[in-house]
Amino acid sequence: MxxxxxxxxxxxxxxxxxxxxxxxxxxxxxxxxxxxxxxxxxxxxxxxxxxxxxxxxxxxISPFEDEGPQKGICGATADIIVARNLIRMIAGGAAAHSDHGRDLAHTLLLTAEGKSGGYEIKDEAKLAALAKEYGITADGRTKEEIALDLAKAVYAEFGKQEGPLQFTRRAPQKRVDQWQKMGIDPRGIDREIVEIMHRTHIGVDNDPVNLILQGLKASIADGWGGSMVATEISDVLFGTPEPVRSEANLGVLKADHVNIVAHGHEPVLSEMILAACSDPALVAKAKGLGAKGINLVGMCCTGNELNMRHGIPLAGNFMQQELAVITGAVDAMIVDVQCIMPALGDLCECFHTQFISTSYKAKFPGAVHMQFNEENALSIAKEIVGSAVDNYANRVPEKVFIPEEKSDCMVGFSAEAIIKALGGTLDPLLDAIKSGAIKGIAGVVGCNNPKIKHDLGHVGLVKELIKNNVLVVTTGCNAIATAKVGLMLPEAADQAGDGLKGVCQSLGIPPVLHMGSCVDISRILNVCAAAANALGVDISDLPVAGAAPEWMSEKAVSIGAYVVSSGIFTVLGTVPPVLGGPLVTEVLTQGANDVVGAAFAVETDPVKGAGLMIAHMDAKRKALGI
Ligand code: XCC
Ligand code: SF4
Incomplete structure (x- = not known):
């Protein structure tokens, strides 16, 4: 064609x-x-x-110095306005991730109390490790008793009036010392977000640098707080991901099956939808309608969660949510929260697709709302899946067109799985970095954005990195983009430089490791912290870098801020709305180096973006004397 x-x-x-x-x-x-x-x-x-x-x-504020207003009516300068707007974006992003984390803590609490409908504690080893971290005794107690104490302790992190957040203490001591010195070691997660809203109210904080510091503080409460809670508790409840084979792209939809797309973010919902999809009565119902079975696929980060833990296929990333509906083959699009386009309502009306919202926090025009709750999780999930199955009868075969393209992928690289693949310690990886076989590690993450040719930013940057012996770890929509082009296969080592290729071949791993959904960037932080601790240095001393080539969401702003605050140089592929504030721009791209040992760069060309990351790794290697 x-x-x-x-x-x-x-x-x-x-x-x-x-x-x-x-x-x-x-x-x-x-x-x-x-x-x-x-x-x-x-x-x-x-x-x-x-x-x-x-x-x-x-x-x-007028962009021209000699023409038009240079101050707001209250007297706010461009830098004040830019800084306030930027940290309000961080507040939005941190709130989204952390509310997701809170929902997991809630599910753990209900499960420990025996009040949740269908969940169980799957990873007891992780439960024990987290309990130890929180100083909770495990001796002679049931997993439910331990989980109850843990859930309460984790829940308390959100409303804690004084710090510190427990997981921030996973960071190297030098990092924590620097955060404390700068006054950005966060207290309760909710408190830091509220303080952003307070400080950005008219007539409160009008010092752009002071504002940005609060933004960094709240972002650390996201990365090392709310997001890390989301990841760790998800692992306790649903299992820590291990390598598994799967497939990615719209070709995973099946013409002869009931197709259900799970879209959104929280595994609390998708895990139960998955369980419901194998319910014998529902499968029989699907067969009774002439379908061969029920085909569950994922979209965006909920897709990543299902993909990492169960090998459920990925239908696509953010820019493909409407396209899935346009195949005419989706019987239900089931959503919870975040990154769900309200455009889906009108679009689904052009097809038979049922658009089902499930969270009281996220309702959409044109959606059927089926409220999900943890207490009756499995029975509600069965109702939702049942509705999708019924809708198969309304499918119009002439309107169905499913593209053939899909790629195989190997996913499921949690930090634990990476260490296991390395034979039990990080040492082989650190040795490969020291020897130069691997130049460094890049975390490439984030959304899609129509400002950039879809997936070109992601794939272009990642290909350039692996060619230069940089091991890539990825989450979110970048993970889906790279999975779709086959970069998550061990065979993709052929596209890597000789050093990285050798390491991947000897371990049987791909050069691009899928570490999960966007809250799972916390897994990347944990790997960086472990590497820095093993070498006795700070994270900012490591040959590592981050990138968000096609970012668009407020969550991505919070992520960028906590990654930089953790000491990791980060390249943004779309321009953040800060250039009207010269001081703010200087602080983000230069001054931050003195505060947290890292800064941002903006580069819209993916190959050049990779070049900046590689140059940064070379400089860090030199400073380490390797
Ligand atoms: Fe959303 Fe998480 Fe961005 Fe993708 S990468 S568009 S935030 S789904 Ni998180
Ligand atoms: Fe204008 Fe009010 Fe904003 Fe000041 S706080 S810049 S007066 S809108």
């Missing part, structure tokens, strides 16, 4: 071309069309100089 240039330039993924062509023929709009209609995007917003924090405004 030949596609127009207009379509080809939107993505590197052939399934996207096919679905956009179909959308165009059917006169259906997608995120790309809405993006084009939005152009030119608001220049004040792009620069971050628009303020709506009080009703004397809205105010916007």
């Amino acid at each position: 030949a596609f127009s240039d207009k379509i080809l330039q939107k993505s590197i993924d052939p399934t996207v071309h096919q679905m956009l062509d179909r959308a165009e023929q059917a006169g259906i709009e997608t995120v790309w069309d809405r993006y084009e209609k939005m152009l030119p995007e608001c220049g004040f917003g792009e620069l971050g100089v628009c303020c709506r924090n009080c009703n004397m405004g809205p105010c916007r």
Whole structure:
């Protein structure tokens, strides 16, 4: 099939071309069309100089020094406005991740009390390790008793008035000392987020640097707090991921099965949907309607959670959520929270797809709401899946077109799994780094964004890194992008430089390791902390770097902030709305080095972005004398 240039330039993924062509023929709009209609995007917003924090405004600062307003009505300068807006983005992102973490803590609490409907404690070893970390005695107690104490302790981290957060103490001592010196060692997670909202209210904090420090503090409470809680408790409840084979891209949908897409973020829901999909009565019902079975696939981070733990196929990343519906083969799109486009409602009306929302926190126009709760989790999940199965009868075969493309992948590289693959310690990895076989480790993460050719940022940057012997660890929509192009197969070692190729071949692992969903960036922090501790250095001394080539969400802003606060140089592939504040821009790209030993760079070209990361690793290697 030949596609127009207009379509080809939107993505590197052939399934996207096919679905956009179909959308165009059917006169259906997608995120790309809405993006084009939005152009030119608001220049004040792009620069971050628009303020709506009080009703004397809205105010916007002129980008020209000798023309137009240079201060808001209250007197706020461009830098003050930019800093306030930026840390409000961090508050939004940290709140989203941490509320996800809180939901897991809640599920653990109910499970320990015997009140949850269908969950159990799957990873007792992790439960014991976490209990020890929190000083909870395990001797002679049942797993439920231990879990109850742990759940209460973890729950308390959110509302704690004074610090520290327990998991922050996994960071090297030097890092913690530096956080304390700068006043950014966080207290309770909720408290830091609330303090951002307070400080950015009109007439409170009007020092751009002071504002940014609070942003960093809240972001640390996300990365080493809320997100880490989400990851660790998910592992306790659902099992710590281990390497497993799976598949990725829209080709995982099946014409002869009931197709259910689980989209959103929290495994609390998706784990039960998975359990319901193998319920014999529901499978029989699907067969009774002429389907061969029930095919559950994942989208975005809920997809990553299912994929890492159970090898459930990944249907696609953020920009593919509408395209899945456009195949005409999705009987239900089941969502919970985060990254779910409200556009899905209208779109599903053009097809038979049932759009099912499940969280009271996230309702959508055009969705059927089926409220999920942990107490009756399995029975509600069965109802939801039952509804999807019923809807198979409404599928219109002439409207079905499923692209063939999908790739195999090997996923499930939790920190524990990586250490296991290395033979029980990090030493072989550290030795490979010391010998130069591996130049360094890059964490490449984050969303899709129509500002960048879909997946080009992700795949272009990752390919350049592995070619230069950089081991890549990934989460979120980058993980899905790299899985789709086969970079998560051991055979992809052929695309790596000789050093990395040798290491991957001897261990039988891919050069790009899937570490999970976006909250699982906490797994990357843990690996970095363990490596730094093993070498007796700080994280900022390691030859490591981060990148978010196609980021768009507020969560990504919080992630970037905590990764930099952890001492890791980070490259952003889309421009953050800060350039209107020269001081803020300087602090983020330079000054942060003096505060946390790392800073941001912005580079929209993926190959050049990789180049910046490689240069950074070379400099760190030199400083370490390796
Ligand atoms: Fe969302 Fe987590 Fe971004 Fe993908 S990467 S678009 S945040 S699904 Ni987290
Ligand atoms: Fe304008 Fe200041 Fe109010 Fe913002 S807080 S809208 S800059 S007056």
